[in-house]
Amino acid sequence: MKTLLIVYHTRGVKTAQMADAVARGAQQALREAEAEHEVRVSVKRCAEAGPDDVLGADALALGTPENFGYMSGMMKDFLERVFHPCEGRIAGRPWALFVAAGQDGSGAIASVERIVTGLRLKKVRAPILALREVTPAILAQCEELGATLAAGIAAGVL
Numbered sequence: 380m381k382t383l384l385i386v387y388h389t390r391g392v393k394t395a396q397m398a399d400a401v402a403r404g405a406q407q408a409l410r411e412a413e414a415e416h417e418v419r420v421s422v423k424r425c426a427e428a429g430p431d432d433v434l435g436a437d438a439l440a441l442g443t444p445e446n447f448g449y450m451s452g453m454m455k456d457f458l459e460r461v462f463h464p465c466e467g468r469i470a471g472r473p474w475a476l477f478v479a480a481g482q483d484g485s486g487a488i489a490s491v492e493r494i495v496t497g498l499r500l501k502k503v504r505a506p507i508l509a510l511r512e513v514t515p516a517i518l519a520q521c522e523e524l525g526a527t528l529a530a531g532i533a534a535g536v537l
C-alpha cells in the first residue's frame with residue numbers, strides 16, 4: 380500500500396483547515412478511482428512525525444503558518460529531525476506546500492522550500508498561500524492538491 384503523508388503544525392486553526400482539506404480531497408479522489416485500498420492518507424502534526432514517516436511516504440504535503448517571517452518552529456524542528464536520515468533516500472518523490480499567513484507568507488514559503496530543495500523532492504505545484512482567511516477557493520486548491528497527490532501515486536504517474 381502506498382502512503383500520502385500530510386505533515387502540518389498550527390497553534391490556531393487555519394493550517395489545520397488546510398491540512399483537513401488536502402486529506403479530504405485525497406480521500407475523495409481515491410474513492411472516485413476506487414483506489415481507497417491502494418493509498419493510505421496519513422495526517423500528522425509535526426511533533427508526531429519523524430524520519431520513518433517520511434521514508435515510508437510516497438508523496439508529502441507540508442503545511443505551516445508563517446511566524447516571524449519564517450516557517451513555524453515546529454516545522455523547523457520536524458525538518459531538522461528528518462533531513463539527514465532522509466537525505467539521498469527520497470529523491471524524486473512528489474511534494475507540495477501550504478501556508479497560512481497574516482499578511483505575507485513569503486518567508487515561510489522560502490524557508491521550507493530552501494530546506495526541501497536539499498531532499499531533491501519533486502514539487503507538484505506552487506505553494507498554496509492563505510492570507511488572512513482560509514477562503515473556499517483556498518480550500519478547493521487544497522482539496523485539488525490532495526487529489527493530485529493521491530491519484531498520482533495510486534496511478535503511478537507522479
Ligand SMILES: Cc1cc2nc3c(=O)[nH]c(=O)nc-3n(C[C@H](O)[C@H](O)[C@H](O)COP(=O)(O)O)c2cc1C
Pocket residue numbers: 388389390391392393394395444445446447448449479480481482483484511
Ligand atoms: C507568533 C506569530 C508570528 C506571526 N508572524 C507572522 C509573519 O511574520 N508574517 C505573517 O504574514 N503572519 C504572521 N503571523 C500571523 C499568522 O501567520 C496567521 O495568523 C496564520 O493564519 C496563523 O495560522 P494558524 O491559524 O494555522 O495558526 C504570526 C502569528 C503569530 C502567532
